[in-house]
Amino acid sequence: MKASNAFWAEQLAGQIPEGLAREIEIFETELRLRRQGKIEERVFAETRLRRGAYGQRYDSGQRHDGKKVQKLLYPSGSLTKGPNTLWDAPGMQRIKIPGGGLNARQLETLAELAEEYSDGIAHVTTRQDVQLHYVHIDDTPSLMRRLAAAEITTREACGNSVRNVTACPFAGVCQDETFDVTPYSRALSKFLLGHPDCQNFGRKFKPSFSGCSEHACGLANMHDLGLVAVERTVDGVKKRGFQMYVGGGLGTVPYQAKLFDSFVPVEELLPLAQAIARVFAQYGEKKNRNRARIKFLVNDLGIEKFRELVLEERKNLPPDPRWTEYVQTAEGFREEPLSAGGTIPAGDSEDFRQWIRTNIRPQRQEGYATVTVALPLGDITAQQLRDLADIVRKYTNETVRTTVEQNFVIRWVSCADLSEIYRDLKAAGLSTAGAGTIVDVTTCPGTDTCKLGISSSRGLAAELRKRLAEQSFNLDAAVENLHIKVSGCFNSCGQHHVADLGFYGVSRKMAGYAVPHFQVVLGGEWEHNAGSYGLPMMAIPSKNIPEVVTRLTNRYLAARKKGESFRDFIKRIGKAEVKNLLEDLTRPPAEQSDRGFFRDWNDPREYSLGDMGVGECAGEVVSSVDFGLAAAERQVFEAQLALEAGDYHRAWQMGYQSMLQAAKSLVAAELPGISDDPEQIVQEFRTRFYETQKFFDPFAGGKFAHYLFAAHRNVEAPRHPEKARFLIEEAQLFIEASHSCYYRMGTPVTV
Amino acid sequence: MDIQHVNVKLMVQNPEDADLEPLIPVFHRWIQDQECEELLLDVADYRHVPAGPGVVLIGHEANYSLDNADNRLGVRYNRKALLDGNLQDRLEQAVRAAIGACQRLEDDSTLNGSIRFNRREMEMFINDRLLAPNSNRTREALEPEIRALCQRLFGGAEYFLGHGGSDPRKLFSVSISTEKAFKPNELLENLLV
Numbered sequence: 001m002k003a004s005n006a007f008w009a010e011q012l013a014g015q016i017p018e019g020l021a022r023e024i025e026i027f028e029t030e031l032r033l034r035r036q037g038k039i040e041e042r043v044f045a046e047t048r049l050r051r052g053a054y055g056q057r058y059d060s061g062q063r064h065d066g067k068k069v070q071k072l073l074y075p076s077g078s079l080t081k082g083p084n085t086l087w088d089a090p091g092m093q094r095i096k097i098p099g100g101g102l103n104a105r106q107l108e109t110l111a112e113l114a115e116e117y118s119d120g121i122a123h124v125t126t127r128q129d130v131q132l133h134y135v136h137i138d139d140t141p142s143l144m145r146r147l148a149a150a151e152i153t154t155r156e157a158c159g160n161s162v163r164n165v166t167a168c169p170f171a172g173v174c175q176d177e178t179f180d181v182t183p184y185s186r187a188l189s190k191f192l193l194g195h196p197d198c199q200n201f202g203r204k205f206k207p208s209f210s211g212c213s214e215h216a217c218g219l220a221n222m223h224d225l226g227l228v229a230v231e232r233t234v235d236g237v238k239k240r241g242f243q244m245y246v247g248g249g250l251g252t253v254p255y256q257a258k259l260f261d262s263f264v265p266v267e268e269l270l271p272l273a274q275a276i277a278r279v280f281a282q283y284g285e286k287k288n289r290n291r292a293r294i295k296f297l298v299n300d301l302g303i304e305k306f307r308e309l310v311l312e313e314r315k316n317l318p319p320d321p322r323w324t325e326y327v328q329t330a331e332g333f334r335e336e337p338l339s340a341g342g343t344i345p346a347g348d349s350e351d352f353r354q355w356i357r358t359n360i361r362p363q364r365q366e367g368y369a370t371v372t373v374a375l376p377l378g379d380i381t382a383q384q385l386r387d388l389a390d391i392v393r394k395y396t397n398e399t400v401r402t403t404v405e406q407n408f409v410i411r412w413v414s415c416a417d418l419s420e421i422y423r424d425l426k427a428a429g430l431s432t433a434g435a436g437t438i439v440d441v442t443t444c445p446g447t448d449t450c451k452l453g454i455s456s457s458r459g460l461a462a463e464l465r466k467r468l469a470e471q472s473f474n475l476d477a478a479v480e481n482l483h484i485k486v487s488g489c490f491n492s493c494g495q496h497h498v499a500d501l502g503f504y505g506v507s508r509k510m511a512g513y514a515v516p517h518f519q520v521v522l523g524g525e526w527e528h529n530a531g532s533y534g535l536p537m538m539a540i541p542s543k544n545i546p547e548v549v550t551r552l553t554n555r556y557l558a559a560r561k562k563g564e565s566f567r568d569f570i571k572r573i574g575k576a577e578v579k580n581l582l583e584d585l586t587r588p589p590a591e592q593s594d595r596g597f598f599r600d601w602n603d604p605r606e607y608s609l610g611d612m613g614v615g616e617c618a619g620e621v622v623s624s625v626d627f628g629l630a631a632a633e634r635q636v637f638e639a640q641l642a643l644e645a646g647d648y649h650r651a652w653q654m655g656y657q658s659m660l661q662a663a664k665s666l667v668a669a670e671l672p673g674i675s676d677d678p679e680q681i682v683q684e685f686r687t688r689f690y691e692t693q694k695f696f697d698p699f700a701g702g703k704f705a706h707y708l709f710a711a712h713r714n715v716e717a718p719r720h721p722e723k724a725r726f727l728i729e730e731a732q733l734f735i736e737a738s739h740s741c742y743y744r745m746g747t748p749v750t751v
Numbered sequence: 752m753d754i755q756h757v758n759v760k761l762m763v764q765n766p767e768d769a770d771l772e773p774l775i776p777v778f779h780r781w782i783q784d785q786e787c788e789e790l791l792l793d794v795a796d797y798r799h800v801p802a803g804p805g806v807v808l809i810g811h812e813a814n815y816s817l818d819n820a821d822n823r824l825g826v827r828y829n830r831k832a833l834l835d836g837n838l839q840d841r842l843e844q845a846v847r848a849a850i851g852a853c854q855r856l857e858d859d860s861t862l863n864g865s866i867r868f869n870r871r872e873m874e875m876f877i878n879d880r881l882l883a884p885n886s887n888r889t890r891e892a893l894e895p896e897i898r899a900l901c902q903r904l905f906g907g908a909e910y911f912l913g914h915g916g917s918d919p920r921k922l923f924s925v926s927i928s929t930e931k932a933f934k935p936n937e938l939l940e941n942l943l944v
Contacts, residue, residue: 001831003755004881011881058792065783072790074811075832088811090792108920115922116756116878119814120804121797134795134809136831376799383802383820386920429801448795462799602796604776 001136002116008142015149023155024148027051028141035079035087045082052094052157053140055082056133056449059089066605081137090134092449093117093143094157098189099167099182099209100128100402100409104389107400109150111385117143122385124378126442126495127206128166128402129157133449155193160201160292162277165189167209168217169401169409172335173363173370177211178229179240181218183330184269185209185227191270191322192277200281202292206249207273210529213243219404220529221257222248222498224294225273228529232263240331241265246276246306247298250492252703253729254533255295258303260310266330270323275314283309290703335412338397341367342416352422354473355433360418363411371410371421372435376465377443377458378406380430387428395421404495405442407435438475438482438553439468442495446488446505447600452699453488454609455505455516455542459601461486467546479553482566483526486518490733496521498530500566501549506539506736507609507743509626510588514743516542516600516607519732522552522578523570532567535640535725536732537578538633543597544585551581575640609743625742628665629735632658636731643724651724655731656715659708662738666695669745682712695741704730704737754838754883754893757845758829758876758922761853763817764869766824771798771806774817774866777859778808781815786855787848789813789832815852817866826852826868829878838893842875842900843942849873850935857935870932874915876924885923890914897925905929906941 009025016024027047034044045055061072074088081087095110102110110130114122117139118132125131135143144154156162165185172180188207192198198205207225210218220226226245231238241263248257264272276294283301285292298306344360347353359372373388380388392400392410399411413421425431434440441464444450446457464484472480487494487504496502502521507514517539524534540548560569570578589597600607639654660678663685667674670688674681689695690705697704707730717723763769775794782791789810797803805824807816812832818825828849834841853868875897877883883893894912901910908931915924 001833002879003753003833004879007881063782063792066779067783070782072792072811074790090809090811111920112880116880119795119797119807119809120818120820121795121800134814379797379800379803381800381803381820384800386918459796462796465799602775604779 001138002142005139005142008145012145012149016145017148020148020153020155021145024141024144027144031137031141034081041080041082041085045085046159048081048137048140049159050156050161051140051144052096052154053135053137054092054094054158055085055451056090056092057447057451057453059085059091059451061086061089064605064608087137091137091140092445093132093135093140093154094125095130095132095147095152095154096157096164097128097130097152097402098165099171099185100169101182101186102400102402103398104393106150106152107385107389107392109146109152111382111389113143113146114385115382120382121379122382123445124375124380124402124406124408126378126404126406126444126493127164128169128404129164130402131445133445153193156198158204160203161205162192162195162198163204163206165192165207165209166218166223166404168211168215169403170217170361170370170411171209171211172333173365173368173411174211174215174217175362175364176214177364178231179211180333181209181211181227181229183326183333184242184266187326187330188270188273192273195274195277197274197277197281201277202284202286203289203294205277205280205294209242214528216498216526216529217404218529219495219498220245220248222250222254222495222530223257224249225276226257226529227264227269230263239265242269244272247295247303248530249293249295250495250497250533251293251295252290252490252492252700252733253726254492254497255299256533257295258298260303260307266327267324271314271317271320272310274320275310275317278313278317279306279309290700290706335399336397337365337368337412337414338395339414339417341365342414343367344369344415345419347419350473351431351433352419355422355431356418358433358437359435362415365412367415368412369415369418371413371418371425372403373408373410373425373430374432374435374440375407375430376432377441377461380408384428384430387424388430391421391424391428394424405436405440407440434469434472437472437480438484439465439472441465441468441484441486442499443486444488444493446486446494447603450488450493452491453505454507455488455518456600456603457486457488457494457503457505459603460503460518460542460545463601464546464549468549476557478560478566479557482553484549490519490736495530496524497533498524498526499534500524500526501552502534503545505542506739507607508539508541508739509743510541510598513598514607514609515588515598518542518545519736520545520548520582523567525567534567535575535643535728537575537640538582538586538637540582540585541588541597542600547585548582551585552578555581571644574644575637579637609740625665625669625745628668629662629738629742632662632665632735632738635661636728636735639724639728639731643721643728648719648721648724652719652727655724655727656711658731659711659734662735663689663708666738666741669742678712678715682708689741694744695737697737697740700737704734707731707734754877754879755833755841756830756878757841758827758878759845759849760818760823760825760827760874760876761849762823762825762869762872762874764867766819769817769824769866771817773862774806774856777856777861778806778815781808781855787815787851813848815848823874825874826856828852838896839900842896845875846873846900846904847939847942850938854935868935870934871930872926872928874924874926876915876922878922880922883923885915885917885919885921889923890925893923894925897927901927903944904938904941905933906937906944908933
């Protein structure tokens with residue numbers, strides 16, 4: 001698309017590392033071959049994904065414009081860049097930022113690219129990456145070359161590969177850390193990038209580093225490979241190492257990582273990670289993508305067996321000098337300040353004092369502080385990136401990092417400079433207070449640009465942010481410190497499982513219309529490296545979610561015990577009380593002329609799923625399927641109560657029954673006389689909905705049906721708490737899928 | 752110099768009073784009715800970003816936006832796809848598209864006249880740093896073409912051309928202003944001459 005595409009290779013000759021230049025040349029050739037039809041579309045799709053070039057919403061060539069499904073007639077016609085993905089459709093370019101670390105020149109490069117290839121906005125993700133949206137595939141080689149010249153790669157930013165290695169953005173300056181994990185995270189990132197042992201995974205693999213176990217910054221427990229810095233004294237000498245966790249992950253059903261080893265010496269970090277990669281590649285699921293993450297492998301094998309396989313693999317690895325040659329330099333790694341330290345000024349305005357309170361964190365090095373630049377919804381303009389580059393040059397040695405809360409952290413700011421840097425940030429529109437508080441809502445792209453989005457997570461996040469910011473000066477500290485995280489679907493990119501108040505997008509049918517909803521997930525723990533996950537409570541129409549936040553926070557303030565966390569409070573009052581508190585919000589307004597209720601945030605179109613038209617039923621028609629699905633919801637709710645009460649057997653049974661009930665409801669639409677016999681329900685469901693693919697989610701395929709089949713197969717298996725929790729999560733998703741299936745079935749058939 | 756990707760921005764009158772929220776349904780309607788000659792795709796809402804792109808109507812060949820970059824609110828036409836013809840044709844196409852968008856917004860009954868253009872100021876950018884770096888050389892090369900366009904656009908009336916600053920990191924840009932308020936229809940008619 002860009003006129004200059006033909007000239008960047010020559011322009012940047014000599015400025016790009018040879019290997020990287022060659023890789024981009026190869027990618028450019030593959031683009032050309034795909035245009036000529038000489039590469040299969042599915043092969044090309046994985047190729048571009050491994051270079052960070054994703055598809056985007058509406059890239060199938062059609063879009064529901066609010067009135068009708070509109071065909072998008074692109075100039076390249078039916079040429080595709082992947083299955084059902086048209087060549088000319090705008091895409092998303094993900095840019096890997098290891099540990100979130102950037103320098104001024106890199107910020108400026110991102111600014112240029114955002115302006116020239118995207119829509120002027122760079123988006124910081126929940127995994128410290130940067131994403132550009134609305135990018136044309138033909139522009140990606142130039143974009144990659146310009147990044148490469150600034151020492152940034154997009155390689156393996158997507159696809160079945162080792163994704164961005166994330167790390168605590170406060171590493172090296174944090175008061176509580178054991179040691180600075182920065183050089184180790186960089187070494188692992190470099191070592192695994194393009195490593196031959198990491199090219200044959202069934203799914204992605206996400207590593208993360210944390211300097212301590214108390215805080216959230218590294219989120220080790222929700223990663224495929226989580227590393228927490230620890231020290232051990234061996235023979236009187238203090239040795240650095242890591243607690244190594246494997247098999248964590250959010251996604252549809254979240255898994256807590258399992259402790260693989262309580263102390264992995266730094267010399268063993270790379271070889272052990274390599275051995276894990278080999279075991280994952282060798283034993284991990286390949287055919288069924290829905291069970292291909294390492295969490296399933298660890299869960300299926302058990303951590304002991306998994307460990308045994310890895311250690312066996314480790315023994316047989318051919319030695320590699322890279323395993324240890326970085327260690328000496330790592331221990332000497334230091335960042336230096338630009339100017340002498342000072343003291344934090346008192347400030348002459350309430351805005352400044354508020355900013356100091358929420359965005360400034362004193363470093364372990366006296367006289368210095370980190371400054372968090374809070375980005376609304378993770379977005380920053382090209383001009384702001386340039387301003388930020390100027391600021392980090394002026395006050396620091398260009399020490400700035402992205403964070404998993406979608407912000408930037410400027411490190412090594414002298415406290416004496418805080419007033420001045422505040423003024424500069426303010427001039428750039430980057431001085432918003434409230435970093436890390438309830439106002440600082442995290443969100444994935446959702447329906448704005450993501451193909452999988454069900455509800456508008458960004459729309460909701462913007463609305464919550466606006467309302468909470470208006471109250472921020474009056475918020476009680478207990479509420480101010482809560483975390484809100486929003487995902488547009490069950491895939492958890494917004495990390496809703498580890499928020500105090502999490503929301504993920506679902507849809508429901510009301511009065512014959514599809515209505516955007518969010519499932520409310522309460523009681524997740526952000527601290528302790530994402531210490532525990534919240535549980536879904538109930539689905540609430542999207543437009544009522546701000547009221548959900550108000551009611552829950554008000555109740556918490558009114559009824560909490562001294563020092564009681566929100567998570568403990570939710571646990572204490574229980575799901576039944578939460579349900580009572582929110583029940584009325586599940587219903588549509590009495591006055592249904594308010595069409596806004598049926599639309600999503602900041603989207604005036606009539607809400608629809610997957611470009612389908614609006615429901616045809618204008619009146620209050622309730623079908624047997626509606627009733628059946630409501631009964632299934634009740635059962636899964638009871639399952640959650642049983643789990644809460646410690647009755648795991650009943651929790652499992654109720655979860656299973658809820659899936660049976662949902663399946664039966666769908667079957668009954670075609671076979672009204674269906675009995676209550678589980679065998680018959682599962683058989684009929686399999687024949688009528690699974691084998692015909694009617695139940696298939698457009699993206700997840702038959703994944704959710706397998707939850708029912710597995711539960712039905714294991715009905716006599718012994719229960720324990722984790723299995724019961726998984727089953728309830730799966731039952732919730734199965735019911736969601738049943739709602740979607742019912743929506744796709746069209747007009748209710750039985751009244 | 753094969754210059755493409757011309758951007759044109761026409762400034763809004765009383766920007767402090769402008770509310771961008773009603774723009775969202777308007778842009779969605781443009782998509783429904785395919786109001787522009789470009790293939791229109793989606794609407795991106797960046798109102799939450801200070802001095803940002805505002806509300807953007809994403810198209811395949813071009814984007815339209817109510818852009819607030821540099822805290823100057825205006826309708827911006829951002830040409831993405833390549834255009835045939837010479838530079839004069841490309842400058843003219845972008846100016847026409849931007850003026851057309853302004854007219855549609857001013858005439859939109861759902862906006863109740865809340866968005867008006869000041870009719871005295873516009874900015875022109877070239878969104879390609881390699882072919883048009885922000886330098887004196889680019890200015891020397893492009894100024895005669897821009898002046899030729901302005902001559903036709905304003906029908907020989909007086910106008911002022913300013914260079915958009917010397918920061919090499921920024922896009923090449925010029926500001927164009929007139930003493931006398933111009934009428935969009937007249938400008939379009941002038942271009943036909």
